Amino acid sequence: MIKIGFIVEGECEQLLIESAHFRLWATQHDLEICEPVINVRGNSNLCPKNIEPSITDCRNMANPNKIIVLTDLECEPCVMATKSRLNNENVDQIIVAKKALEAWFLADTVAMRRWLKNDDFPGENQPEQTTDMPWERLKEIAASYHKKKLGPGRKKKAFARKMIEQFNFSIERAASHPNCSSAKYFL
Known part of the structure; x- marks a missing residue:
């Protein structure tokens, strides 16, 4: 079972990740969702200078094998621009909901x-x-x-x-x- 730590943009994303339905899906795919889900409370807090403390919190509190960031595209021109903005060697995957969750x-x-x-x-x-x-x-x-x-x-x-x-x-x-x-x- 792979332990996944999530850093999410906001409350809606956190609700999705913490939902029983999603956790059941994860278990069926040999994934364990680590707690806590780190909620940065807004897209503006997902920037290079602010994401590092969230990564540290995720590693220290959740102890995951992998870290995934879930965010919205909002008004960025494309998914790649969002991923580039959030790029960090300590994040394993960045998922961008097109426009918004x-x-x-x-x-x-x-x-x-x-x-x-x-x-x-x-x-x-x-x-x-x-x-x-x-x-x-x-x-x-x-x-x-x-x-x-x-x-x-x-x-x-x-x-x-x-x-x-x-x-x-x-x-x-x-x-x-x-x-x-x-x-x-x-x-």
Whole structure:
């Protein structure tokens, strides 16, 4: 079993990594997710001068065989630019969710249907290519299904928790979406 330490951009990523569903997937693939998951609390804290203390914390507290960084693309021009910015010899893998982690939620049609309480939701064709950020697209979808009260709300963490725990978001389903390559790459 390979012990994996995670350094994540924020609370939503931390919720995903700490979820029972993801941990079960990891165990099935001979991976152990080390604790604690190191949350740097924002993309701006994933820069060369700030990442080193997080790597040290991960090594000291979690004692992993490998360290993986999970972050969002946000407004960077490409995945390679993000990876270059975060490049550190002590990080084994950098995973970049295209645009943002919420694109992965958009890619899981089953969880989206549960959230919308609508089995007719056709799915999002281009979850990583939304006009605005995926969070804004979630708001648009909620409004179009007359689910303002069901909308993602104002807090991404609360929405992520609902998608993961209540609506059973599956990273495997997101990764199987033909246009969600960053989730596929993550797995």
